[in-house]
Every structure is written in C-alpha cells, then in structure tokens.
Amino acid sequence: MGTRSRANYLAAGAADVAVELKDAGLLEAVRNQWQNAVTRRTYITGGQGSRHQDEAFGGDWVLPPDRAYSETCAGIGSVMVAWRLLLADGDPRCADLIERTLFNVVATSPAADGRSFFYANTLHRRELGTSPDTDRPSLRAAASQRAPWFEVSCCPTNVARTLASLTAYVATSDDEGLQLHQYMPGTVEHRRADGRHLCVTVATDYPRDGEIRVRIDSDDEDPWSLSLRVPGWATRGATLTVDGDTRPVAPGVVTERRSWRRGDEVVLSLPMAPRFTYPDSRIDAVRGCVAVERGPLVLALESTDVPGVETVDELHIDASRPPRLTDGRVTVRCRRGRPDDGDWPYRTDPRESAPVLAAEPDEVPLVEYHAWANRGPSTMRVWLPTLREIKEEAP
Structure with missing residues (x-):
C-alpha cells in the first residue's frame, strides 16, 4: 500500500484524535492538508496521485492523465478523510468529493462481473493492451486491463469493506x-x-x-x-x-x-444535462482539452465505440457544440485527425503543426468512466483535445 493511501489513513486518524481531544489546531491542520490535496493534487475523477515511484502524490498541478496512478486504495482513504471532516464541521464540499470518488474511482476498480479489478485507474490509455494472464499476478502499474489478481491485492478487500459500509455515508x-x-x-x-x-x-x-x-x-x-x-x-x-x-x-x-x-x-x-468541464490552466498536461461530465459521473471516449479507430488519440472534439444526451447515451461531435509525419516534429508555421482533419465530423458516444474496459482491450481518454482553428494568413 503506497504513500498516498497511508497519508490519507494517517489524516483520518488525526481527524479522529482532533475531534476526540477537541484539538482545534490539529483539526485545522488536517483540513488545510485536505484542501491542498483536493485543489491541487486530485484528478477530475477524485483519484489522487501521479507518481508511480513510491505511489507518492507528486507536486501541485502535476496531474498527467496518461500517467495517473490514482490507485483505488488512495481513493478510499480520501473518502475516509472527507467523511471525518464532514462530521466535524458539515462542509458539503467533503460530501461532494465523497460522491465523486465513489462513482469514479471506487466504482471503476471492479469489473462488471466482479471477477477482476484495477489497482491503478488511469485517465488515458494510449495502447490497446492485452488481456491479463489469469494464472499469475499482474503488475500493478503495467496492467492495461482489469486483472483477477495483482502482486499487491489490497484493493478487493478495501473495495468490499467500503461497499459494505456505504450506508454509513x-x-x-x-x-x-x-x-x-x-x-x-x-x-x-x-x-x-x-x-x-x-x-x-x-x-x-x-x-x-x-x-x-x-x-x-x-x-x-x-x-x-x-x-x-x-x-x-x-x-x-x-x-x-x-x-x-x-x-x-x-x-x-x-x-x-x-x-x-x-x-x-x-x-x-438536479440538472442532469451533460456538460463540458475545463481544467485549471496550471495543469500543463491537459491544457487545450475538455472533459465531459453528467451529474457526478465523469465520461470517457473509448475506442470500442468508434469503429475504424484503433486509438482515440486520433479524435478532436468540437467544443463549440455542447454534449447531448440521446437515447441514454451522451454524445459529442468529433473530427478525426492526424499530424503529417516529417523529419522533425516541430514547426515554425502553426498550420504545419495542426493535425490534418477529416472533412466531416462524427457524432461519437461516450461511456461512463467507471464502465470502461469491460468490452475487451481498448484505448480511452477522459480529457479530449479541442479543435484548433488555424488561420490561413501567416502569423
């Protein structure tokens, strides 16, 4: 169990001690730590942590989606801290984070059939990956699919006890x-x-x-x-x-x-129309991208829903038209595009650096993030790059 999980467990224990002993200073320290973690080191899913080494948090605003570690146990620890702070002062933001984390981290870990699980919860899968070997434990961070068992298998028991205690929240x-x-x-x-x-x-x-x-x-x-x-x-x-x-x-x-x-x-x-969500400009890894949410659910683009596309990285979203809910599925307008290969991947002309886009846009369905990777190997991303308008005149 990594640094993030243990840090959250320690914070949960500190909050209990602070309330029991009426130690306002200790409670304020926990609250400030929680606030900093939520506003600067938490993914849109409620998952925490980008560092694979030591399963550490990482620096402020360092939230690359393709390197998201966001392990399930750290999400559960985050819920435990938020619940204690909610009990201490009734701050509804704590309940908001609990909701977000339960729906988009805890619910994402187990497969639909309950026979495999994610240890880490990436927000961007670039390669199709392979189905795990059912006869041996999988590597935690290397798994491209949910696996029946991992080298470290703290997640199944942690998820089980969390689901069993949901009514308490x-x-x-x-x-x-x-x-x-x-x-x-x-x-x-x-x-x-x-x-x-x-x-x-x-x-x-x-x-x-x-x-x-x-x-x-x-x-x-x-x-x-x-x-x-x-x-x-x-x-x-x-x-x-x-x-x-x-x-x-x-x-x-x-x-x-x-x-x-x-x-x-x-x-x-509550208004349940799907909506675009935009990242803080200090999160370098997703600048120029948007995510789609509906209610508390984060949505994702999965290659399974786009025939003829091996990787969702070919798609660029048209953010000028809001997402739509049609027959129970949220859809967005996308255009396929790919950069021209050259001798050097950098250009002085912005028109040359822009992707070559398909002539017509496609209406693409999204999947609820917690339900992705239940239909075989796929590529996936939560943060979607927006179309760039390149003017004809030279800059």
Missing part, C-alpha cells in the same frame, strides 16, 4: 434533525435522545436521473430540520419543491424546518 443527525449527504433509494431512521422518532424514505434513480424524492414517514408535532446537499456541480437549474412550492437552490446545503407530517414530501431536482 448517506446521512447524519443532530439535535436539529436529519441531514442527507448521498442519494440512493432507502429509508433513514433516527431515534433522538428524547425518544422522538424521525424517519424518511428516499426514492430516486440518481445518478441516472436527477430527481430525489424524500417522503416523511414519521409524525412529530415539534418542528425539526431536514437538510439536503446540493452538489457543487449543480450550479444552474437545481430546484427544491415543498408542498407544491418550487424554488431555485444553489450548491451547498438547503434546509427545511417545520412540523412535518407523515406523507409530506420534499423533491430535490
């Missing part, structure tokens, strides 16, 4: 009422210290659908608060409906306090 309670942090169908019950019983039932197909219906299934004459997290990605179009009254809500936490009656319902509607 859904909700919290305090003297004011209930707080919902993650959305999945089920019932949340809480017996308060004074004996009062609170119960809500959540009905949703999230993240396939953005509607979260919360029904009150307990009676209480005294008012109590129901709080729901509005994810950070839901910057436009999120609404909350209570008693037929609908109002817009912003990312963060929205709270309704009243004397609830059995059968009362609160509906949180």
Whole structure:
C-alpha cells in the first residue's frame, strides 16, 4: 500500500484524535492538508496521485492523465478523510468529493462481473493492451486491463469493506434533525435522545436521473430540520419543491424546518444535462482539452465505440457544440485527425503543426468512466483535445 493511501489513513486518524481531544489546531491542520490535496493534487475523477515511484502524490498541478496512478486504495482513504471532516464541521464540499470518488474511482476498480479489478485507474490509455494472464499476478502499474489478481491485492478487500459500509455515508443527525449527504433509494431512521422518532424514505434513480424524492414517514408535532446537499456541480437549474412550492437552490446545503407530517414530501431536482468541464490552466498536461461530465459521473471516449479507430488519440472534439444526451447515451461531435509525419516534429508555421482533419465530423458516444474496459482491450481518454482553428494568413 503506497504513500498516498497511508497519508490519507494517517489524516483520518488525526481527524479522529482532533475531534476526540477537541484539538482545534490539529483539526485545522488536517483540513488545510485536505484542501491542498483536493485543489491541487486530485484528478477530475477524485483519484489522487501521479507518481508511480513510491505511489507518492507528486507536486501541485502535476496531474498527467496518461500517467495517473490514482490507485483505488488512495481513493478510499480520501473518502475516509472527507467523511471525518464532514462530521466535524458539515462542509458539503467533503460530501461532494465523497460522491465523486465513489462513482469514479471506487466504482471503476471492479469489473462488471466482479471477477477482476484495477489497482491503478488511469485517465488515458494510449495502447490497446492485452488481456491479463489469469494464472499469475499482474503488475500493478503495467496492467492495461482489469486483472483477477495483482502482486499487491489490497484493493478487493478495501473495495468490499467500503461497499459494505456505504450506508454509513448517506446521512447524519443532530439535535436539529436529519441531514442527507448521498442519494440512493432507502429509508433513514433516527431515534433522538428524547425518544422522538424521525424517519424518511428516499426514492430516486440518481445518478441516472436527477430527481430525489424524500417522503416523511414519521409524525412529530415539534418542528425539526431536514437538510439536503446540493452538489457543487449543480450550479444552474437545481430546484427544491415543498408542498407544491418550487424554488431555485444553489450548491451547498438547503434546509427545511417545520412540523412535518407523515406523507409530506420534499423533491430535490438536479440538472442532469451533460456538460463540458475545463481544467485549471496550471495543469500543463491537459491544457487545450475538455472533459465531459453528467451529474457526478465523469465520461470517457473509448475506442470500442468508434469503429475504424484503433486509438482515440486520433479524435478532436468540437467544443463549440455542447454534449447531448440521446437515447441514454451522451454524445459529442468529433473530427478525426492526424499530424503529417516529417523529419522533425516541430514547426515554425502553426498550420504545419495542426493535425490534418477529416472533412466531416462524427457524432461519437461516450461511456461512463467507471464502465470502461469491460468490452475487451481498448484505448480511452477522459480529457479530449479541442479543435484548433488555424488561420490561413501567416502569423
């Protein structure tokens, strides 16, 4: 288990100690460390770490997608730290990161049939690769496909215990009422210290659908608060409906306090249209690229979905047209292109350095990142290069 995983486990333990001993200084140190890791050393998937040597974090903004190590165990450690900070101060950004990491790192590791797994979770696969030998352990960082077993196999047990404990991340309670942090169908019950019983039932197909219906299934004459997290990605179009009254809500936490009656319902509607996401300009490795997300899910371009293309590196995305959702699949407009081979890979004329593009664009479907590599060897990338317009006149 690498440096990143152990660093996250240590931070989780430090947060526990800080809360237990009421050590504000220690808790602030953990919070600052977490903030720095999230804002400067975390991939769009929630995965952490680009250094293969010692499985270390790497420097600020050093987040190359093709060299992403982003091992599953480090993602789980990140969830553990974020959960403790959420319990300490209720910061919804912690729940946002938990959601992102669960859907795009933890869910990516196991294959659809549960018989193989990724140790590291790259964001860019340049070569088709080969199917792993089922009779011997695979090398962690060299695996091009999920493997039945790796030299170090901490991931399966770590994923198993995380999946078994998922319900613990859904909700919290305090003297004011209930707080919902993650959305999945089920019932949340809480017996308060004074004996009062609170119960809500959540009905949703999230993240396939953005509607979260919360029904009150307990009676209480005294008012109590129901709080729901509005994810950070839901910057436009999120609404909350209570008693037929609908109002817009912003990312963060929205709270309704009243004397609830059995059968009362609160509906949180989140905008699920696919969207482009642009990287910070300081991340050199993906400058000039865009990613596509839908809700909390990161999407990827996989060669399996593009007949006649061996490597997705031939494709350039037209970012002037937003991604579309058609028959349950998100599609983007791409054009195929390749640079002309020459004696020297550098040019003084920008027109000569631009790829030769196909005359007509293609409508290309994307796959949810957690589902890639389930259909045999393929190439894949999350960050897609945009088309460059080269003017005819000399610079």
